[in-house]
Amino acid sequence: GESVGLHLPTLSVQEGDNSIINCAYSNSASDYFIWYKQESGKGPQFIIDIRSNMDKRQGQRVTVLLNKTVKHLSLQIAATQPGDSAVYFCAEKENEKLTFGTGTRLTIIP
Amino acid sequence: NAGVTQTPKFRILKIGQSMTLQCAQDMNHNYMYWYRQDPGMGLKLIYYSVGAGITDKGEVPNGYNVSRSTTEDFPLRLELAAPSQTSVYFCASSYRGYTEAFFGQGTRLTVV
Numbered sequence: 428g429e430s431v432g433l434h435l436p437t438l439s440v441q442e443g444d445n446s447i448i449n450c451a452y453s454n455s456a457s458d459y460f461i462w463y464k465q466e467s468g469k470g471p472q473f474i475i476d477i478r479s480n481m482d483k484r485q486g487q488r489v490t491v492l493l494n495k496t497v498k499h500l501s502l503q504i505a506a507t508q509p510g511d512s513a514v515y516f517c518a519e520k521e522n523e524k525l526t527f528g529t530g531t532r533l534t535i536i537p
Numbered sequence: 538n539a540g541v542t543q544t545p546k547f548r549i550l551k552i553g554q555s556m557t558l559q560c561a562q563d564m565n566h567n568y569m570y571w572y573r574q575d576p577g578m579g580l581k582l583i584y585y586s587v588g589a590g591i592t593d594k595g596e597v598p599n600g601y602n603v604s605r606s607t608t609e610d611f612p613l614r615l616e617l618a619a620p621s622q623t624s625v626y627f628c629a630s631s632y633r634g635y636t637e638a639f640f641g642q643g644t645r646l647t648v649v
Contacts, residue, residue: 520635530578
């Protein structure tokens with residue numbers, strides 16, 4: 428779940444390696460999940476989404492995995508590039524309400 | 538299309554002052570949201586709306602008010618600004634159902 432009041436956890440990955448960013452969500456009634464990327468000074472941008480009736484979805488260089496049993500979501504980024512440096516948030520939607528997890532700062536090591 | 542437009546981009550308020558953060562979307566989206574993001578932290582939901590005339594509280598509504606008189610606009614009102622409201626405010630909108638929310642560029646508010 429979310430750790431209120433703590434700063435963002437950080438993940439450092441070598442350029443070209445795969446990145447895995449994890450998210451624990453809290454609401455078992457959430458039926459739709461979204462990963463967002465936020466670059467410095469900008470608003471969040473959509474990366475990929477998944478509905479609760481799926482456990483995996485793939486996009487271009489990204490894969491989202493959903494484990495409803497343990498309420499866990501992960502984002503896998505293949506062949507990480509410098510442009511992937513950002514803060515990544517998972518968001519969960521129950522009916523109309525969209526709430527965000529704490530976020531993870533991804534840093535790419537050249 | 539402009540998407541989600543927020544004004545102003547920056548504002549400094551004195552303690553006790555009031556202001557309205559404007560948010561407009563031109564995508565005919567039903568749902569609109571206001572979030573705040575403190576430095577180095579995640580996004581907290583303040584208020585949201587599922588359509589004109591309907592608003593609901595999010596996780597941190599105290600000190601804020603909203604209205605939704607049209608589909609396009611969703612202003613956020615701060616009545617008595619406090620230093621704890623120093624933050625970046627994001628507005629977002631989405632269509633119904635299983636669709637992502639689109640975000641504005643944010644309003645950076647400092648209360649001194």
